[in-house]
Amino acid sequence: MTTPAPGHVSPDAIRTLFAQAMSTMYRTEVPLYGTLMTLVTETNAEALAADPALAGRLQRSDALDRLDAERHGAIRVGSARELGILRRMFAVMGMRPVGYYDLSVAGVPVHSTAFRPVEAQALARNPFRVFTSLLRLELVEDPDLRRRAADVLDRREIFTPAALDLIAQAERDGGLGEADARRFVAEALETFRWHGEATVSQAEYRALHDAHRLIADVVCFPGPHINHLTPRTLDIDAAQAAMRAHGIAAKAVIEGPPRRHCPILLRQTSFKALEEAVRFPAADGRSHDDDSGTHTARFGEIEQRGLALTPKGRALYDRLLTEARDAGGAGSTGDDYATRLQAAFAAFPDDDDTLRREGLGYYRYALTDAGHADPTAVAGRSPDAAIAAGLVTADPIVYEDFLPVSAAGIFQSNLGGGEQRAYAAQANRDAFEEALGTAVHDEFAIYAGLERDSLAALGF
Numbered sequence: 001m002t003t004p005a006p007g008h009v010s011p012d013a014i015r016t017l018f019a020q021a022m023s024t025m026y027r028t029e030v031p032l033y034g035t036l037m038t039l040v041t042e043t044n045a046e047a048l049a050a051d052p053a054l055a056g057r058l059q060r061s062d063a064l065d066r067l068d069a070e071r072h073g074a075i076r077v078g079s080a081r082e083l084g085i086l087r088r089m090f091a092v093m094g095m096r097p098v099g100y101y102d103l104s105v106a107g108v109p110v111h112s113t114a115f116r117p118v119e120a121q122a123l124a125r126n127p128f129r130v131f132t133s134l135l136r137l138e139l140v141e142d143p144d145l146r147r148r149a150a151d152v153l154d155r156r157e158i159f160t161p162a163a164l165d166l167i168a169q170a171e172r173d174g175g176l177g178e179a180d181a182r183r184f185v186a187e188a189l190e191t192f193r194w195h196g197e198a199t200v201s202q203a204e205y206r207a208l209h210d211a212h213r214l215i216a217d218v219v220c221f222p223g224p225h226i227n228h229l230t231p232r233t234l235d236i237d238a239a240q241a242a243m244r245a246h247g248i249a250a251k252a253v254i255e256g257p258p259r260r261h262c263p264i265l266l267r268q269t270s271f272k273a274l275e276e277a278v279r280f281p282a283a284d285g286r287s288h289d290d291d292s293g294t295h296t297a298r299f300g301e302i303e304q305r306g307l308a309l310t311p312k313g314r315a316l317y318d319r320l321l322t323e324a325r326d327a328g329g330a331g332s333t334g335d336d337y338a339t340r341l342q343a344a345f346a347a348f349p350d351d352d353d354t355l356r357r358e359g360l361g362y363y364r365y366a367l368t369d370a371g372h373a374d375p376t377a378v379a380g381r382s383p384d385a386a387i388a389a390g391l392v393t394a395d396p397i398v399y400e401d402f403l404p405v406s407a408a409g410i411f412q413s414n415l416g417g418g419e420q421r422a423y424a425a426q427a428n429r430d431a432f433e434e435a436l437g438t439a440v441h442d443e444f445a446i447y448a449g450l451e452r453d454s455l456a457a458l459g460f
């Protein structure tokens, strides 16, 4: 899949072009994101200078080269058709749907997946991911409002005609040539652009907004504007401090696990969504001066990624996180949350050797210089014995996915207080996959495959 047919550009190259184009566009649309990028580049350079071992580890896991280009974004779409076509659009860039996230349990009427590359080589080239949510209109209680929202969504087209043609062409020919790949990126970008003009009247916007601010965000605009882009930081506490020092309104709590010696999964924080000017068409279809208003949706986020956990490690993470949040019935707020989190996670081993031996995380095995010098010495040993003999290293495999509790926290912080709704509905993975047109990939199977391949390459 990463080797293109003759005359075709690799999907990895198209993804890289697209990620760059998105970053440039978002920097223009939300200048604060540019400031955030600069802060992250600076704190990453400081983290690498302070910890040479970290640089070596990232180099061996292919993470150093991709660091500056690495980021994720998020969008929210309104219908099965939109999600199904997005799946095909992302496939042109080598991005597959991985994982299913039910956010209704957290009071957000969406369910989601992440489009991202899945193969080791593709991840090493550019791991760009897009967290993609589908609105669950069935969770809107008022049947009349639900029907009006569905009508608005049915009438809109979020893809340009040329983008639709190029997707079909790529599917038919098994890829795109250089010029078409560039056209594809330019056309695809249009789907994710911000539009300052709503497609419904201010009154209709209000009605949808009152049902849930997120419903208004998805339904009232011509397209699923990218709502944030997130660079990867090597030290999120330092980056968060730098945000504050620059007067950026950072979220109070960093989502995810606490600060640790061996980072696991994903830690995230964001700055508050901006209030942006919006023009609403009047009932007569024409725009009037008094039909201007505002909308808050778009923000900036930073993340620190660590070790991908096995199902056993993930179960421990989920248990300890619940413990920390439930302690004293205070949830994830309160001044003592960081302390509660640290206390709960004292039970999570914090050295790579124990994490690996206890099967809590996934590792990539590779020969050391000594191992390269004498590959036969590796034969006949177990991986543990080869590591003990200094012939083999095991480096953490980076977590490429998302965390539902954290994602809910990011959604919530940008929806303002009091936006919590209690949705009785359950996860509906079948409906999501039907809309998507395929099953989502299982993230654990992908990490296990990466680990297994690294062992097999050494003859284990």
Ligand code: OOG
Pocket: 073, 074, 075, 076, 131, 133, 227, 268, 301, 402, 403, 406, 407, 408, 410, 411
């Ligand atoms: C997506 C929020 C989830 C993350 O990093 O967990 C997310 C959204 O607000 O649309 O991006």
Ligand code: NI
Pocket: 072, 073, 074, 131, 228, 230, 301, 410
């Ligand atoms: Ni995000």
